[in-house]
Amino acid sequence: MNLTPRLFKSYASRNVNNPRLRKTFRFATHHALEKRLQLVQEVPEWEALRDRAHQIKEEVIDHLDFYLEGLETHVTANGGKVFWARDGKEASDYIVKVARRIRAKTVVKSKSMTTEEIGLSRTLEENQLEPVETDLGEFIIQLAHEWPSHITAPALHKSRGEVGELFAEKLGIPYTDVPEELCEAARKLLRSKFLKAELGISGVNFALADTGTVVIVENEGNARLSTTMPRVHIAVMGLEKVIPSFNDLPVFLRLLARSSTGQKQTSYVSLISASRQPGELDGPEEFHLVILDNGRTEILKDPRMREALFCIRCGACLNTCPIYQRVGGHAYGSVYSGPIGAVITPLLQGVEVAKDLPYGSSLCGSCSGICPVKIDIHHMLLWLRQQVVAGRHTPWQERLAMKLFLAGMSDSALYRLGSGALRLAVRLGGAQGRPLKVPGWTQTRDFPPLAERSFKTLWKELEKTEAGRAHP
Amino acid sequence: MSSSRAEIFGKIRQALVKPRPVHHHGHPPAPADLSQLFASAASRDGLVEKFRREFELVSGEFVFCDNNASIFEFLSQLIQSSTTTRIAVSRHPICQRLSIAKWLQDRMPGTSLLVEEIESENPYARERLRNAMAQVQLSITGAEYLIAESGTLVVAAGSQASRQISLLPSIHAVLATADQIYPNMADLFLEIQKKYGAKLPGSALTCITGPSRTADIEKVLIKGVHGPTRLITIMVG
Known part of the structure; x- marks a missing residue:
């Protein structure tokens, strides 16, 4: 595929x-x-929460430039570096440049749809870097050279047996189809990658304009490790991920995990505002935020x-x-x-x-x-x-059919002529009472059988009877 | 100012000249007051019990200890039953107040202890701490806040605790007190905002709700993927 x-x-x-x-x-x-x-x-407030979340998003998108500037100001004030990328290539090039500067070899990645969208891993590989997907599902599809089949469960399509065969082939472990054992094998390998990676890349679920904080929601702990262990952390976000305020976050967090995985809250929600601060015991030395357009401002152009x-x-x-x-x-x-x-x-x-x-x-x-x-x-x-x-x-046939349909529907004489002709054709073809076959169209749809007499005919007949006369 | 930045902002401003259409089926105005959106989880009665119930629902282990002796009894049993030999203790005020490190040193001679007391600005010291932490089986830390509605522990990165101490060890035990519990996330966030304004405490705040988990293989729930397999709250009375 x-x-x-x-x-x-x-x-x-x-x-x-x-x-x-x-x-x-x-x-x-x-x-x-x-x-x-x-x-x-x-949650009795569920509908109110949805309305509020919609309202907050309306506010953000209506004033997107204002909130993005706020985000940039606060991230910069916290000591982070903001990079604006028009497209995937600009974003990837910037990340490669940072990786080169810090002489990175291993790059740990936590699950991020935005980096999937821009094919970041492929670019990193082409530049002699070793990108490692660390979410278990993403790790599986990276080994299989596939792409996610679900936004939150990327390896949904894989059976345990398939994962077992994949791990046996690619990781050289004995075949097993026990999920716990497969998970343990991945954990061991990935733990060693976390400890040696120089660069960590994450996505962003929400970016708070008033504090300059990026919020990352996850269950496994791989996003926490990716943003904690390496010397440099780069977060990549689509420019629509900004929300106005720290106190808007509870609204989205009460909705997100329940909607997504059926949890009240995911195991980890990280609010990262900066790289390691003086006095702190760990955390990356540098924090970069890549804000990506890649077609989003085109979507903005069409109000609908x-x-x-x-x-x-x-x-x-x-x-x-x-x-x-x-x-x-x-x-x-x-x-x-x-x-x-x-x-x-x-x-x-x-x-x-x-x-x-x-x-x-x-x-x-x-x-x-x-x-x-x-x-x-x-x-x-x-x-x-x-x-x-x-x-x-x-297809031109469909366009033609629709044009004829439009003409027939706007003119009663044409309609009578058309439906009469169609009925005649059906009768001559001996297809009365059977669903019609239209090549291309009825392969995946039903075309209900044509009634033998039209509604108008039936109505006229009805008028001739007692019942019809009783109700003029 | 990069040209990409200018171009992106130009496109945004140009696009926003056209107003958003009024929604065809309309959206009822929702209360902008955050507390109202959490009204059903706002009660302050029985917060400890509520937290315990939610915390256990996400596979957390909860223990209530009303004196120092019972805390230490619990810890020594935990250490023995999990055959733990390497333990880390954070410098969170509650760990210091209860002298957890000193007790481990005096009474658990078979274990090696890692205390997060390093010269934080020395990169080699940080490297040593990190390598040592990767070997630790059990970490004992303190929480900043707890959220009853979801059974969540909130920890902060800072000089008193690293980010990794709640992440690398396979068992994470957290000391907490009842007065740290907030009914829901809205109450807590409003409080944090009142206290800190635009500058959140430390470089990272983390909400922890149960042990690390995955269901990526055929929706089978597995605990302990990259983070701790066991998460324990020790409620200090």
């Missing part, structure tokens, strides 16, 4: 026909949803799409999506999968590249209903479909 959304249709149809994969995704997504639901029911920048990457919309549950994360051909991925990927990579993603939805709205920051995901998918059509990225 290649990391491209162009192949969504073929990946999706392949995955739908893979029973093992479907079972894996069904189990994992339902497991997360059940745990979430239990915890959400215990701005809400895509509210996402806190909890993964709840993936879990609840009937399409994601069936096709799995890899089908989307992007590091961002599921409903929010189907919004973000076309916006970041272009509608023409990812034109099929907005159609990977039943528009049921379950994603919008579960989103902890109330992003109107399914309406944005609809607007993206509009853009796909307006950009003439749909």
Whole structure:
């Protein structure tokens, strides 16, 4: 499989026909949803929290320049270095430059969707550095040379047997499919990497504009180690991750873990404001914050799409999506999968590249209903479909059919003529009462059988009867 | 000022000229008052019991000790049952007040003790501390704050405790007192903000909720991935 959304249709149809994969995704997504639901029911303020989180994000995005300046000012005042990157290449180049300056060889990375988005590990490898993914799931997919199939559980698609075989082959340990033993093998290897790495790279869940603090949410402790043990820590964030204030954080933290993994709080939430301060016993000597655009200001340009920048990457919309549950994360051909991925990927990579993603939805709205920051995901998918059509990225047959449909629907004479012709064709073809077949269209959809007589005909017949006359 | 910075800010300001559309189904205004959003977890009654219940739900171990003798009895049992030989103690005020290090030295002769007393500005001393900490099995530290709603311990990096002491050892025991418990995160954060303003204490604050964990392989819950396998709160009465 290649990391491209162009192949969504073929990946999706392949995955739908893979029973093992479907079972894996069904189990994992339902497991997360059940745990979430239990915890959400215990919080009577849940809806108010969602509204408040949405409001805070509106405030940030409406005044993004103001809050980013505040963040920069405070990070700098705390002794950190802020680097602005227009795209992934600028961000990666800067990180390589820092790594060269400190003569780093081993680079420990904690889980970060943003660094996945810019393919940072590949750039580090090309520059003779050894990037080590330290989150267990990310470590597994790094060994397998794959990309994440879920925003918060990157190796969701892998069975324990597959992980066992992978570890036996790549790490040279005896085969086992006991998760605890696999975890222990990874822990041992990664602990040695933590102790020798010169550079640690993390993502950012929230960046607080009024204190210059980056907040990192995790369960394993690998983000804490990545930001504590190496001499230099670089945090990489998309520019939408800023929130106004330290006291906005509790709102998001009460929503995030419950939505994502069904926990009240994750094992660790680190609030990092600076490198080691005088008198402190450990921590990195340097702290860098890379603030990345990489297409985000393009999303900002379209007011209808701005809400895509509210996402806190909890993964709840993936879990609840009937399409994601069936096709799995890899089908989307992007590091961002599921409903929010189907919004973000076309916006970041272009509608023409990812034109099929907005159609990977039943528009049921379950994603919008579960989103902890109330992003109107399914309406944005609809607007993206509009853009796909307006950009003439749909097949010409479909465009023609829609034009004919439009003409028929706007003129009753044309409508009668068209439906009459269609009925005649069906009758001549001997297909009465059977679903119609339209090449390309009915492969994945039903075209309901055409009624033998139209509503209008039926109505006229009804009027001739007693019952019809009784109700003029 | 880099050109990238100027370009990014230019793009943002240009984009924001167009206002956000009014939401088609509208969002009810939510209370901006943080405490109101945590109202259901605001009660100050029975905070110790609430904390204990939540802490145990996330696989934490909780013990209440109302005198020094019971603290030391608990620690000596813990050391023996876990066959611990290397122990680290932080310089947190509560560890000093209870003379934890001195007691270990006097009464646990079979164990080697690491006390975080180093010349902090000497990089070699820090390197030695770090290498020694990587060998430690049990660390004993103090908490800054506790949060009852989620069973969370809040620790601060500073001169009194390293970041790594709560991270590298496989067992982490935390001394705490009942007056450190806040009902929920909002109450605590408002208090911290009142006390410190824009300059948070130390370079890092960490909220710890249970031992390190993962469910990355087939959703099987495993405790102790990169951080401690066991997390213990010793509530000092």
